[in-house]
Amino acid sequence: MRRLTFGMNVSLDGYVAAPGGDIGWSVPSDELFQFWSDRVGATGLALYGRRLWETMSSHWPTADQQPGVTPAEVEYAHRWRDMPKVVFSSTIGAVDGNARLVSGDAVAEIARLKAEDGGHMDIGGATLAAAAMRAGLIDEYLLATAPVLVGGGTPFFTALDSWVDLNLVETRTFPDGVLLTRYETRR
Numbered sequence: 524m525r526r527l528t529f530g531m532n533v534s535l536d537g538y539v540a541a542p543g544g545d546i547g548w549s550v551p552s553d554e555l556f557q558f559w560s561d562r563v564g565a566t567g568l569a570l571y572g573r574r575l576w577e578t579m580s581s582h583w584p585t586a587d588q589q590p591g592v593t594p595a596e597v598e599y600a601h602r603w604r605d606m607p608k609v610v611f612s613s614t615i616g617a618v619d620g621n622a623r624l625v626s627g628d629a630v631a632e633i634a635r636l637k638a639e640d641g642g643h644m645d646i647g648g649a650t651l652a653a654a655a656m657r658a659g660l661i662d663e664y665l666l667a668t669a670p671v672l673v674g675g676g677t678p679f680f681t682a683l684d685s686w687v688d689l690n691l692v693e694t695r696t697f698p699d700g701v702l703l704t705r706y707e708t709r710r
Contacts, residue, residue, distance in 0.1 A: 530705075
């Protein structure tokens with residue numbers, strides 16, 4: 524059975540994006556960027572919601588060919604292109620690269636994918652992750668908390684019908700005061 528992790532950069536007040544989708548506050552240090560790149564390199568399957576897919580797929584497929592690209596960005600672009608992806612959307616008609624599209628019941632498909640053998644899965648996109656969270660499918664939460672208050676926007680956590688007990692399994696400090704915390708769901 525695969526493990527499912529929801530991890531993103533998050534503001535101290537709990538948002539993955541400020542109002543209007545602004546993520547300018549979450550530019551990672553080189554060390555944090557390398558952490559995320561290594562994570563992408565080790566991911567067996569990435570699950571994307573439509574908005575995050577559109578953001579990532581508009582940049583990373585050709586990022587390694589852009590002027591001024593750093594070696595770390597080249598490495599990330601290659602890892603991102605190689606990583607298998609499933610995109611969940613009922614509004615887009617096709618995806619390209621190493622991705623496939625699911626337009627049906629996201630929760631049922633995520634549960635099916637979790638039941639398979641294979642490397643760990645990461646889920647990205649607050650709306651998609653919220654559905655998996657409410658269904659109790661997330662095994663691990665990974666927050667890279669930036670020392671900024673954005674006052675609103677897209678929350679990392681969704682409203683839940685019941686408590687989810689977690690165990691803290693890792694903390695790590697990155698430059699610029701970013702604190703990584705990793706929690707496993709108690710089952």
